Amino acid sequence: MKADNRRDRPMAQLSWVDAMRQQVRVIAALIRRETRVHFGETRLGYLWAIIEPALHLTVYALLFLYILRRPTPLGGSLVLFMLTGLMTYFLFSKIAIYLATAVDGNRALLNLPPVKVFDVLVARAILEVSTYLFVGFILLIGLSMFDGGAVAPHNPIQLAAAIASTVGLAFGFGIVNAVMCAFARNWMTFFGLLLSPMFFLSGIWFLPSQIPSPFRGYILYNPLTHNIMWVRSGFYRDYHPSDLDRGYAVWWSVLALALGLALLRVARRKLLEPK
Amino acid sequence: MIVFEHVHKSYPTRAGRKVVLDDLNLVLDTTKNIGVLGLNGAGKSTLLRLIGGAELPERGRIQRTASISFPLGYTGCFAGNMSGRENAAFVARIYGYDVNQVVRFVEAFAELGEYFDEPVKTYSSGMGARLGFGVSIALEFDVYLIDEGFSAGDGRFAARCQTAFKDRLKNSRLIIVSHTTETLLTYCDIGAILHEGKLHYFSDIKEAVARYNDIINKPLDFQ
Numbered sequence: 001m002k003a004d005n006r007r008d009r010p011m012a013q014l015s016w017v018d019a020m021r022q023q024v025r026v027i028a029a030l031i032r033r034e035t036r037v038h039f040g041e042t043r044l045g046y047l048w049a050i051i052e053p054a055l056h057l058t059v060y061a062l063l064f065l066y067i068l069r070r071p072t073p074l075g076g077s078l079v080l081f082m083l084t085g086l087m088t089y090f091l092f093s094k095i096a097i098y099l100a101t102a103v104d105g106n107r108a109l110l111n112l113p114p115v116k117v118f119d120v121l122v123a124r125a126i127l128e129v130s131t132y133l134f135v136g137f138i139l140l141i142g143l144s145m146f147d148g149g150a151v152a153p154h155n156p157i158q159l160a161a162a163i164a165s166t167v168g169l170a171f172g173f174g175i176v177n178a179v180m181c182a183f184a185r186n187w188m189t190f191f192g193l194l195l196s197p198m199f200f201l202s203g204i205w206f207l208p209s210q211i212p213s214p215f216r217g218y219i220l221y222n223p224l225t226h227n228i229m230w231v232r233s234g235f236y237r238d239y240h241p242s243d244l245d246r247g248y249a250v251w252w253s254v255l256a257l258a259l260g261l262a263l264l265r266v267a268r269r270k271l272l273e274p275k
Numbered sequence: 276m277i278v279f280e281h282v283h284k285s286y287p288t289r290a291g292r293k294v295v296l297d298d299l300n301l302v303l304d305t306t307k308n309i310g311v312l313g314l315n316g317a318g319k320s321t322l323l324r325l326i327g328g329a330e331l332p333e334r335g336r337i338q339r340t341a342s343i344s345f346p347l348g349y350t351g352c353f354a355g356n357m358s359g360r361e362n363a364a365f366v367a368r369i370y371g372y373d374v375n376q377v378v379r380f381v382e383a384f385a386e387l388g389e390y391f392d393e394p395v396k397t398y399s400s401g402m403g404a405r406l407g408f409g410v411s412i413a414l415e416f417d418v419y420l421i422d423e424g425f426s427a428g429d430g431r432f433a434a435r436c437q438t439a440f441k442d443r444l445k446n447s448r449l450i451i452v453s454h455t456t457e458t459l460l461t462y463c464d465i466g467a468i469l470h471e472g473k474l475h476y477f478s479d480i481k482e483a484v485a486r487y488n489d490i491i492n493k494p495l496d497f498q
Contacts, residue, residue, distance in 0.1 A: 033357070
């Protein structure tokens with residue numbers, strides 16, 4: 001059996017086109033495998049990815065609707081308001097956490113020289129992004145059937161840009177996590193400490209404009225707050241928040257990505273060392 | 276050719292870093308079969324990982340002009356909840372081979388029967404090894420890396436491995452690392468000894484084996 005071009009092009013002399021093609025092929029194979037391994041034998045594994053945010057949403061919707069009796073800060077549906085915030089938060093946190101174990105979890109695969117650390121990270125990120133976009137879509141459909149209201153995003157381009165910014169931020173933090181885990185065993189405990197207040201301080205459950213200063217200013221340092229506002233500005237026709245700074249959000253994403261890639265470069269030997 | 280340029284490599288142990296290669300400069304001719312001898316813990320497996328590219332040297336660089344396999348019979352990359360068929364297909368995809376061809380070859384070669392479609396975690400160690408060898412032999416490399424063991428399973432399967440491998444050796448070459456000399460004398464042309472951070476090169480495997488026997492037979496120093 002023979003691979004295409006194998007004899008004519010020894011591994012060390014791949015042209016960059018062939019190298020790109022190999023990388024795409026490896027990432028595609030990793031995604032297929034990761035889907036099987038991560039979500040297990042049954043479809044229930046994948047279903048759980050939908051159930052978890054849906055459960056969060058139900059609990060908080062009941063809390064806000066029936067116990068706190070709060071009106072929605074935006075639009076006509078409190079559930080839609082929460083969904084847009086919660087799914088953005090999930091998109092960020094799930095990628096950043098899942099990538100942390102990408103190197104350790106795939107150590108045996110990294111013994112196959114075509115598989116690079118970066119490929120493993122990209123494969124996991126793509127899988128997680130597509131999963132949570134799909135979950136968000138399913139929940140929106142479910143909401144429109146249940147609520148009857150309009151759930152289609154008003155400005156899909158703004159929405160796509162906001163999602164891209166959030167994914168960039170998450171991917172950057174994910175790479176940082178993966179590298180730091182190789183050096184400090186307890187890194188993810190630390191990251192968890194950082195992440196858990198974000199659940200309440202990123203404007204998932206409220207709008208930053210409802211918060212009095214100086215606290216509003218503090219919350220606006222959080223890039224996730226801006227990403228969530230940005231997502232909502234893509235959903236709601238009349239939402240043009242004056243405190244939304246898209247440039248600030250993008251800068252954070254770019255910086256996180258640059259930091260992650262730089263750490264990956266510096267630590268590449270350490271990451272491949274067997275434990 | 277595999278070219279080592281000022282390659283330095285150590286790995287961490289509780290007693291500090293153990294040096295495997297200290298400033299190695301060497302050109303290995305991959306038109307020959309190469310046998311590397313070394314005592315347990317000398318760093319033979321690390322050397323193989325460096326040659327294959329699964330690990331990177333701390334200093335210096337390694338250049339290759341030949342395609343190099345993963346260690347023959349490597350089973351670590353198999354996912355336990357995937358079947359033998361799916362795992363074989365995965366490795367084929369990673370290396371850019373025709374998936375159907377590879378899977379058909381492995382199915383016939385490994386003789387796992389119905390188990391080929393069962394999760395790998397239900398396999399006995401012998402069955403896992405057969406799958407590993409099947410996948411390794413299905414893919415064609417210029418150089419195969421072999422860590423100690425050469426064949427797997429019962430006598431009948433071991434014979435199949437040998438036959439299939441003889442066929443591969445028409446176009447491919449071997450790099451075998453071992454702490455015993457028999458296999459190396461059978462298969463290898465040139466030799467090297469990895470000892471205390473240095474890789475000593477010999478253009479004749481017999482010479483390498485003779486020197487290695489000197490090292491083994493040296494009386495132990497109890498001071």
